[in-house]
Amino acid sequence: MRDEIKINPGISKLQPLIAPAISCSNLHSPFLPALKRPALDGVNCVIRSGEFVTLLGLNGAGKSTLLRSLVGLVPIQAGSIHINGLSVRSQPLRHSQDVSILFQGGGLVPQLTALENVLCGCLGQRSTWQTLLGFRRHDRLRALQLLQKMGLEAQMNQRTSQLSGGQKQRVAIARVLMQSPKILLADEPIAGLDVLAAKQVMDIFAQLHQQGMTIVTVLHDLTIATHYAQRAIVLDSGRVIYEGDCENLPDYFSIGNP
Ligand SMILES: Nc1ncnc2c1ncn2[C@@H]1O[C@H](COP(=O)(O)OP(=O)(O)OP(=O)(O)O)[C@@H](O)[C@H]1O
Ligand SMILES: [Mg+2]
Incomplete structure (x- = not known):
């Protein structure tokens, strides 16, 4: 076989x-x-x-x-x-x-909010200096749009530890989509x-x-x-x-x- x-x-x-x-x-x-x-x-x-x-x-x-x-x-x-x-x-x-990968279990940071987790998706595309200066307005807007697309606008400032399994998974999808x-x-x-x-x-x-x-x-x-x-x-x-x-x-x- x-x-x-x-x-x-x-x-x-x-x-x-x-x-x-x-x-x-x-x-x-x-x-x-x-x-x-x-x-x-x-x-x-x-x-x-x-x-x-x-x-x-x-x-x-x-x-x-x-x-x-x-x-x-x-x-x-x-x-x-x-x-x-x-x-x-x-x-x-x-x-x-x-290529982006959505890991088994999602791999979110529980202490961070949904929005912060999604923003983490663009960290790999930024230099250390850019990261230290904080996220750009453009990145924040895109993260918000992705959360809206996932139906999670109301949860954007909630820690992901407080979200349901389905909501967490949608945050994880939004995070990988930040990488386009x-x-x-x-x-x-x-x-x-x-x-x-x-x-x-x-x-x-x-x-x-x-x-x-x-x-x-x-x-x-x-x-x-x-x-x-x-x-x-x-x-x-x-x-x-x-x-x-x-x-x-x-x-x-x-x-x-x-
Ligand atoms: N880091 C590792 N060290 C040792 N063995 C490993 C490691 N990662 C995977 N394996 C072994 O390799 C094989 C394949 O593992 P893998 O996680 O790819 O399976 P899977 O098809 O994804 O299974 P599941 O449906 O349970 O998620 C398994 O026998 C597993 O024990
Ligand atoms: Mg597996």
Whole structure:
């Protein structure tokens, strides 16, 4: 099963027409002694510009490691990653301007307000001096607009520790959007949210996708994944076992069984 990569034939005929936003070739992350293999054990996949792709797989399959490796947080042991045609190894700073990651759990600073958390999103784009001088009016305005877009204008001065899970997740989305990414990677963005909050978050992604953003999101809910995503990539034990449309997903519950 590990060596069987199924590419949906109908989709793959169309794909060469659109430029790849992300391509991974024989990607290996560093060897993990506890696992006796790397978390990513030869990943091959292509995500086209403007696609909405869901990354699926059981716990420990390597989904978070893959997303983290795409933004340079996990070293490449072997193989390659190209983002918009540039190698992640040789151009780490160039590609980091195009890609933003929404971490599993959101990663907000609980003591800061929603607005301050969103403003933190632009810190990487400012020099130390600019940061010491405080946020520019332009940045504050943009952060406020993003919070408005997320339906959180009323909560902008509330500490994020006082917000609900769904509200926190929307603050986290606003924070990554401060970076104006072309590609958004989201790791379990609706984990722990009720159906309404999950729908709000997924609808925001759908809207961003309609505006041209490439979206790659880890999901565990197959119904939601197939409703929103155009294509699925399924990982099992650090390898891609399926890449294709969501209708023809393999028997999900057999993944990981010997
Ligand atoms: N920093 C690390 N040190 C050691 N092992 C790690 C580290 N990060 C991940 N792993 C291991 O690599 C494998 C893949 O982990 P990863 O977090 O990518 O899985 P996942 O598919 O995101 O799982 P989940 O659905 O539970 O979030 C797991 O077996 C995990 O224990
Ligand atoms: Mg994970």
